[in-house]
Amino acid sequence: MGRMGRPLLNRRLAEFGTTIFAEMSALAASTGSINLGQGFPDTDGPAEVREAAVRALREGRGNQYPPGLGIPELRTAIAEHQLRRYGLEFDPDREVLATAGATEAIAASLLALLEPGDEVIALEPYYDSYAACIAMAGGRRVPVTLRPDRATASYRLDLDELRAAVTDRTRLILLNTPHNPTGTVLTRAELAAIAELACERDLLVVTDEVYEHLVYDGAEHLPLATFPGMRDRTVTIGSAGKTFSFTGWKVGWVTGTAELVTAVRSAKQFLTYVASGPFQYAVAEALRLPDAYFTAFRDDLRDKRDLLSAGLADAGFTVFRPTGTYFVTADIRPLGESDGLSFCRALPERAGVVAIPNAVFYDHREAGAPYVRFAFCKRIEVLADAAERLRKAFAH
Numbered sequence: 378m379g380r381m382g383r384p385l386l387n388r389r390l391a392e393f394g395t396t397i398f399a400e401m402s403a404l405a406a407s408t409g410s411i412n413l414g415q416g417f418p419d420t421d422g423p424a425e426v427r428e429a430a431v432r433a434l435r436e437g438r439g440n441q442y443p444p445g446l447g448i449p450e451l452r453t454a455i456a457e458h459q460l461r462r463y464g465l466e467f468d469p470d471r472e473v474l475a476t477a478g479a480t481e482a483i484a485a486s487l488l489a490l491l492e493p494g495d496e497v498i499a500l501e502p503y504y505d506s507y508a509a510c511i512a513m514a515g516g517r518r519v520p521v522t523l524r525p526d527r528a529t530a531s532y533r534l535d536l537d538e539l540r541a542a543v544t545d546r547t548r549l550i551l552l553n554t555p556h557n558p559t560g561t562v563l564t565r566a567e568l569a570a571i572a573e574l575a576c577e578r579d580l581l582v583v584t585d586e587v588y589e590h591l592v593y594d595g596a597e598h599l600p601l602a603t604f605p606g607m608r609d610r611t612v613t614i615g616s617a618g619k620t621f622s623f624t625g626w627k628v629g630w631v632t633g634t635a636e637l638v639t640a641v642r643s644a645k646q647f648l649t650y651v652a653s654g655p656f657q658y659a660v661a662e663a664l665r666l667p668d669a670y671f672t673a674f675r676d677d678l679r680d681k682r683d684l685l686s687a688g689l690a691d692a693g694f695t696v697f698r699p700t701g702t703y704f705v706t707a708d709i710r711p712l713g714e715s716d717g718l719s720f721c722r723a724l725p726e727r728a729g730v731v732a733i734p735n736a737v738f739y740d741h742r743e744a745g746a747p748y749v750r751f752a753f754c755k756r757i758e759v760l761a762d763a764a765e766r767l768r769k770a771f772a773h
Contacts (some may be wrong), residue, residue: 450661457665459613476631483586491516516548525704536567611633705751
């Protein structure tokens with residue numbers, strides 16, 4: 378309690394304590410377990426990109442405050458990437474904003490675009506910062522749950538449930554595709570329906586597309602901004618961390634109309650102001666890597682997905698095969714378990730492996746209770762070791 382008996386933490390953030398990622402990573406360190414919880418690679422990205430950052434440091438580029446929008450080289454590279462990949466044309470001087478990772482981009486977007494009491498629809502389960510950022514902006518989150526489909530070993534969106542969630546108080550939809558933690562990649566038909574709904578009900582959409590280059594099995598990432606009527610009402614968020622395996626650099630970005638980007642910048646400038654100066658130069662070069670890099674990176678992650686998924690199945694889990702991201706969800710009920718949080722807290726001692734309980738990504742905790750998430754963005758030998766540990770612990 379603070380002075381005069383008042384809680385120190387304001388009521389908007391009272392439900393948010395230490396993140397599950399900090400708890401599980403600390404547990405991994407204290408037990409010497411393989412950490413398949415937090416989503417960061419255990420190897421660095423391309424050497425030429427790392428050297429570009431070193432070169433910028435040595436040449437004194439970015440060692441002082443970069444421009445508020447981000448360095449011109451990065452903004453131009455982002456605009457070129459969006460045009461080359463998706464046919465989306467953005468003015469790098471007015472419609473692109475560099476941020477301190479995607480997490481700041483999400484926070485700034487919600488702080489800029491929400492009024493207290495506005496409702497925000499988010500696909501549940503969702504990345505934990507979504508709930509906190511909606512709360513900080515004074516909004517009210519309205520979850521629409523992705524449902525596991527055992528027949529297809531995947532998660533699917535109920536479009537009727539989404540439509541029913543929209544009210545007169547709905548301000549925006551917070552969309553994530555490819556989706557963390559389920560690995561779902563929304564289809565063209567699903568995105569077209571979301572676009573139609575947004576236009577019909579005059580909604581803004583913030584789309585978190587940080588896993589845009591990590592899609593498998595013929596799935597295709599389609600930015601919502603490419604759909605009819607959506608460029609003028611969509612804030613698109615991207616990030617270098619997941620695509621180039623430099624998560625510590627914290628370089629993200631926002632693209633949208635000049636009006637939307639100006640609004641987001643109005644909030645962003647009072648968060649970090651600017652960040653990651655030398656790394657912005659490196660990411661500008663990374664975005665111009667040849668297509669062969671992106672293909673090889675995707676194929677490498679697909680092989681790692683297959684290895685870990687097979688290991689989990691051999692250990693007795695029911696596995697939901699992701700078509701995007703670098704996470705795989707598993708059902709623990711075939712192991713005689715039903716509480717994912719207790720399961721994950723005990724897993725390091727039982728198997729020497731750390732995972733994340735999906736329940737923490739839900740408002741409806743019971744819907745996520747029997748599911749856990751494993752990250753497969755690790756070296757092949759580490760994943761093979763983890764799979765063997767899990768098999769020994771649970772296979773009969």
